[in-house]
Amino acid sequence: MAQLHFALNHMVAPQLSVQDFFGLATSLDGDAVEIRNDLAGNAILDGTSPDAVAKAAREHRLTILSINALQRFNDWSLERKDEAKDLIGYARDCGARALVLVPKNDGTGRADGERQENLRRSLIxxxxxxxxxxxxxxxxxxxxxxxxxxxxxxxxxxxxxxxxRSTFRLVHDTFHHHLAGEDRLFAELTGLVHISGVIDPSVSRSDMRDPHRVLVDGEDRLDNLGQIKALLAAGYQGRFSFEPFAAEVHGLEDPSSSLRASMDFLSSSV
Structure with a gap:
């Protein structure tokens, strides 16, 4: 059985408060989490201070891996700079190690040359x-x-x-890696892996969306096992963070047992 180092993204149970989410992580013997800035009525959007989040993490003996996320980071503007400053400051003050950077996803900025220059400017x-x-x-x-x-x-x-490379790393998301059809892994540049599965047999790859993303089990169509094995073989030693978006996962009465089952499946199969 492989020793995989798991983490939980707050998207596993977005209805839980930060305190209860942290409690879920520790109930699974976890020591690392990702918090989000897109959950209405929850930290960070509800005004919870970074000091309060840091205190809760200490109480649960958890490392906050990241805040997820600065959206449209490659669409740089004065507004985006202000958003970035706010989120980076919150990450620093709550003890988070990283800020996830998500590109714009609306069909714009895709032209060859344009997208690379937008990325370059934003990273600078x-x-x-x-x-x-x-x-x-x-x-x-x-x-x-x-x-x-x-x-x-x-x-x-x-x-x-x-x-x-001292500032930036990549997120390898098993769902997005499958959709992009990209072969290269970049394990040495990967700072975090997001894992989720798709089990719906009727949806085509091009039609897969976030609501299809469930916990990984034996019916998974994304080859999470193959991706994880390849990353480990290439030297990746970081966390595998659960990030399901499906309503049926968010509605689980006992997310702990379902997450434990997925962890056990992955650990015993890799």
Whole structure:
């Protein structure tokens, strides 16, 4: 049985308060979580202070891996800079190690040349802000056909051109990796792996969306097992963070037992 290092993204149970979410993580013998800034009525949107989040994490003996996320990070503007400053400051003050950076996903900014330059400009602007706070920027390409940054190879090329590996890492999301159809893994540049599965037999790959994303089991169509094995073989030693978006997962009365079952399946199969 492989020793996989798991984490929980708050999306596993977005209805739980931060305190209860942290309690869920510790009930599974976990020591690492991701918090989010897109959950209405919950921290961070409800005004919960970063100090309160830091205190709760200490009480539960948890490391906060990231805040998920600065949206449309590659659509840089003064507004985006203000958003980035606020989130980076919150990450620093709550003890989070990283900020996830999500590209715009509305069909714009996809032209060759344009998308690379937008990425380059945004990383140049973000680097001093992240470095000053000692926060890592986790660039997460999305596999959707309309996304302005689908390719990890493209992201890695810009990071390396800027000699910015000390500031930026990649997120390998098993769902988005499958959708993008990208072969290369970039394990040495991967700072975090997001895991979720798709079991609906009727949906085509091009039609897969966030609501299809469930916990990983033996019916998974995304080859999570193959991806995880390949990442480990390539030297990845970081966390595998559960990030399901499906309503049926969010509605579970006992998410702990379902998460434990998925963890056991993955650990025993890898």
């Amino acid at each position: 602007e973000l680097k001093p802000l992240l470095d000053a706070a000692e926060i890592i920027g986790l660039v997460e390409p999305l596999g959707f056909e309309i996304c302005s940054l689908r390719s990890k190879a493209e992201a890695a090329a810009v990071i390396d051109a800027l000699e910015a």
